[in-house]
Amino acid sequence: MxxxxxxxxxxxxxxxxxxxxxxxxxxxxxxxxxxxxxxxxxxxxxxxxxxxxxxxxxxxxxxxxxxxxxxxxxxxxxxxxxxxxxxxxxxxxxxxxxxxxxxxxxxxxxxxxxxxxxxxxxxxxxASDKEFYELKDVPHGSVSENIYFSEITREWRRNFVFTPPGYFENMDKRYPVLYLQHGSYEDETGWSSQGHANLILDNLIAEGKAEPMIIVMDNGYAYKPEDLEKAGENRPRSSFEDVLIKEVVPQIDGKFRTIPNREHRAIAGLSMGASQTMSIIMNNLDHFAYYGGFSGTANFPGDKKVDAGTFLNGAFSNAKDVEEKLDVIFLSLGTKEAEVFFKTVNAFRDMLEKQDIDYIFYSSPETGHEWLTWRRSLYQYAQLIFKK
Amino acid sequence: MxxxxxxxxxxxxxxxxxxxxxxxxxxxxxxxxxxxxxxxxxxxxxxxxxxxxxxxxxxxxxxxxxxxxxxxxxxxxxxxxxxxxxxxxxxxxxxxxxxxxxxxxxxxxxxxxxxxxxxxxxxxxxASDKEFYELKDVPHGSVSENIYFSEITREWRRNFVFTPPGYFENMDKRYPVLYLQHGSYEDETGWSSQGHANLILDNLIAEGKAEPMIIVMDNGYAYKPEDLEKAGENRPRSSFEDVLIKEVVPQIDGKFRTIPNREHRAIAGLSMGASQTMSIIMNNLDHFAYYGGFSGTANFPGDKKVDAGTFLNGAFSNAKDVEEKLDVIFLSLGTKEAEVFFKTVNAFRDMLEKQDIDYIFYSSPETGHEWLTWRRSLYQYAQLIFKK
Structure with missing residues (x-):
């Protein structure tokens, strides 16, 4: 040396x-x-x-x-x-x-x-546990790029769609769908590139640990031209929920062999995507039955107490309703994330616990607000959904 | 001003x-x-x-x-x-x-x-004619990334596959396949990124000018580990033909709804890819019926006379055989390409003419050895194939 x-x-x-x-x-x-x-x-x-x-x-x-x-x-x-x-x-x-x-x-x-x-x-x-997201000698799914014109935002948009191994060959089989969102300052490319969502699922499916599923990765930034104009320098009102529910979900159900009901649709996101998807699922419990929030919740940012009566229009106020409609609430954080993420997610957890609502919490060892936390979170979450 | x-x-x-x-x-x-x-x-x-x-x-x-x-x-x-x-x-x-x-x-x-x-x-x-490769309000196909392990090169490889509009929805329809190759110092990403092969086909199909087809874009660099070792600093023997014929074509026919015969398979490439695919088709006329050579031919580089009796083992020596087996020979060049490309392609054309073998030549106005030449070449070529 x-x-x-x-x-x-x-x-x-x-x-x-x-x-x-x-x-x-x-x-x-x-x-x-x-x-x-x-x-x-x-x-x-x-x-x-x-x-x-x-x-x-x-x-x-x-x-x-x-x-x-x-x-x-x-x-x-x-x-x-x-x-x-x-x-x-x-x-x-x-x-x-x-x-x-x-x-x-x-x-x-x-x-x-x-x-x-x-x-x-x-x-x-x-990473010491990199094996779960490595390219291995197992059957591989495909990731396809799909272009569509949004009538809501008046622009061409795209998503990437993971279809599991066998999708192209087994033409009678239908699959559940996970809608999976990126974080702020990221885009629809993240989960299938640095996120390795496709390889994580290939490996889990090969081991029989996750159900074969379709994953749809769209872009969480979606604004109407009039809202952009109104906002000026401020952050415009997001129309992502509308784009997802009114345009993307119907397109995916029309194009791919999905099982088009709430018991076979999950939604998850990281950071900004965790916040967005929590609002979306609580507003659309007729669409989705499984929620995953990686490094974020919709009360971001802050340590303020979350009031079940008012938060997201009281969506968590009736524990029985929530548990009937939501088969999985999955939350995660890396142990080295900044304090604001801990405070935010813990305030949300406190509310759930007070309401006596079951949830699963995963802690990623020695990682910050970065992709290894989210790869691990997906690895955990994908094993929990579509298991009914 | x-x-x-x-x-x-x-x-x-x-x-x-x-x-x-x-x-x-x-x-x-x-x-x-x-x-x-x-x-x-x-x-x-x-x-x-x-x-x-x-x-x-x-x-x-x-x-x-x-x-x-x-x-x-x-x-x-x-x-x-x-x-x-x-x-x-x-x-x-x-x-x-x-x-x-x-x-x-x-x-x-x-x-x-x-x-x-x-x-x-x-x-x-x-470009003044950019309309043909622009993103327009027409039905769009998808481009999917497909990962495979090559037993020949002992490595993970991938290709991008364009499936035409309607492929996912019309589950009974089968399609012809174009194998489309990049040039030297490029890779399998080029044709669907800067090449806009997907948008060119979306537009042609919408206008009824090209048959709906699958396009497979693989990586033309393929070497066996032992050939790499043997070559040292020299260029190793390429195994791309073997990979394509023995691995890629069977995989594509197994995974996608192709029409798996020579009348429904075309092959084309640009520059190095034009040279590679010319050798491949002449060695495998049982596999393909249409050839496109954009800015290149297999006699590259040089102005030496091409001898039909010896070139590619005499593959062009019998005009009747060639015309029976090859429905289209398409060649192209940009008007501003370097002299070596003109000399090479013209030497090949001279041989075809001497042999009385029909071919189609396209000249791209005011472009060099660059992507606009190749986008235009694909636009022309795609209208000629699978028309029988």
Whole structure:
């Protein structure tokens, strides 16, 4: 190890001094990230979860790696290559970017994902339990892109639809449907890309742990042109509930071999999507029978007491009604999420407990408000639904 | 116009002098590109086909726009924003990148495409005939991602499959299949992304100009591990023909409602894909009846005379055989392609003419070795196949 570090020190004789010292004992077992572009050596990840990036920028004065809200200075070697590492990151998927003399840009070595309001770089720190979302030798479903024109928002929209293994071949079989939503500053691509919803379900179905199901992933941002105009700089009134209930659900039931009733429809979402889908299901209990809220509830944000009599128009005020209509209420949080998520979800849980309404709570170990929390949440939730 | 140019001159009081003068008469009608990331103002395109980019890089010494093989210097304004324009570009789609103090990176304003051997920025110069590949109010097919394990290359691979409008609903109908290949340094994503194969077919089918068909877009790079090892630094022997014929075609016929015979299978490709698919069809005339070679033929590269007696093992030596087996031979080139493509394709055409073998040649006006040539070629070719 010492030998390799010394060799590296010899190579990195740039104009800047070293941030890294041997005392920090960085483990030199970096491997190319599993989400690199084909043939790209960098970015790399080591067993501590550090991210090492490298970029050629011979004329640059300052290059940084921007990940997890921290900017790490890179060092330039004599070939004009900038290289450097982050502190250890949590297991799972993270958005990141490079900063070159003040310009924030994607890393040309990584694949790109939509999150944080942009198409940009992502990196995967292999998780100890990654096996559940890995590409394995099991039958695989398909993910299809479906384009539709929304009469409500007057725009072309699209969703991605996971059809389980055997969907195309077994033409008599009909399936239940999970409507699965992304979070804020994300879009309809997230769940089947960085979320691995398709692989999670392929693996669960192969093990007989989840019912074969269709998953519909639409875009939670949906605004009428007149509402956009009215709002100006403010957040416009969302029409996503209308788009989902009046346009998407009928289209899906018309196009795919679904079982078109509430006992065979589930809905779930992460963060903003958890909040949206909680409102949607409580307003549409004739449509859905299973709710999943990953890292969020509709009382976000805050620790204010949730009053069952008034919250969502009293939707939770009668425990018997709720339990008759909702077969599953699933909530989850990562143990490292910011306080506001704990406060929000706990205030909602307190209300449920006071109302004596059953729910299932899942806690994702050592993860924050990021995709590993949500992959794990889907893995848990998918095993609970359509089991009647 | 003069007024706006003067205003711009006032704004761009950077440390560098102006490359643009009023004499060049740049038309100031720039609009955000149609392939920008949501909410991004730049890059922009004007009616001359110039590309204007902007990026914040307050500490950078030199920022360039790299498009069409030319690097254009940008100018910095007092806010640290670099801005500048390219010369007029050809109509259609182009890959490009930014260069910041020597670092080649994607433009954070554009969407990303796989081409030139990387995921990177792309821009669209609206074509005068763009209507044929636009998203219109017609029934839309779906594009699905299908994952499979290749026993030949011992790796997970995938293809994208376009199923025409009505495929999911009309469960008794069976369809012909077009196998459609990308070019070198591109991959299986190209045709349904920057190629717009799905929209081209949606529009043609809506007008009754093409038969409803399935399109399969796989990855033309396919190597056995042992061939990769043997090749070292050289190009390994390709196993794409084996993968396509022995694995992909049977899978597609097993999974989708195809008409599994040669009269209902077509094959086409662009550039490298044109060359590959020409070899494949001539080796497998029991599988396919229609060939399309866009900007390429299997004698690439060069102007050497093509000898019908020896070329592709004499596959074109008997005109009667060829015409009995091949219902369509379609070739195309853009009028602005590099000489090598003209020489190659013309040498092949000379051979066909000498052999008295019928073929159809399409010339794409004012386009180079780029996607508008190939979109137009598909538009032409799709109208010729499955018409018997």
């Amino acid at each position: 010492k030998h390799r570090l010394l060799l590296m020190a010899f190579l990195f004789t740039g104009v800047f001094c070293f941030a890294q010292t041997e005392d920090e004992k960085m483990v030199e077992d970096f491997e190319p990230s599993v989400v690199n572009q084909p043939g790209k050596e960098f970015p790399k990840v080591n067993s501590e979860g550090r991210v090492r990036v490298q970029i050629e920028a011979p004329e640059a004065k300052k290059v940084q790696l921007d990940i997890g809200g921290v900017k790490y200075d890179l060092e330039k070697n004599e070939k004009g290559m900038w290289i450097g590492e982050s502190a250890p990151q949590d297991e799972g998927f993270h958005y990141y970017q490079l900063n070159i003399d003040g310009a924030s840009v994607p890393d040309p070595g990584s694949k790109y994902y939509y999150g944080a309001g942009r198409w940009g770089s992502g990196i995967e720190i292999p | 003069k007024h706006r140019l003067l205003l711009m001159a006032f704004l761009f009081t950077g440390v560098f002098c102006f490359a643009q003068t009023e004499d060049e008469k740049m038309v100031e009608d720039f609009e955000p590109s149609v392939v920008n990331q949501p909410g991004k103002e730049f890059p922009k395109v004007n009616s001359e086909g110039r590309v204007r980019v902007q990026i914040e890089a307050p500490e950078a010494k030199k920022v360039q726009l790299d498009i069409g093989g030319v690097k254009y210097d940008l100018e910095k304004n007092e806010k640290g924003m670099w801005i500048g324009e390219s010369a007029p570009q050809d109509e259609g789609f182009h890959y490009y990148q930014l260069n910041i103090d020597g670092a080649s990176v994607p433009d954070p304003g554009s969407k990303y495409y796989y081409g030139a051997g990387r995921w990177g920025s792309g821009i669209e110069i609206p």
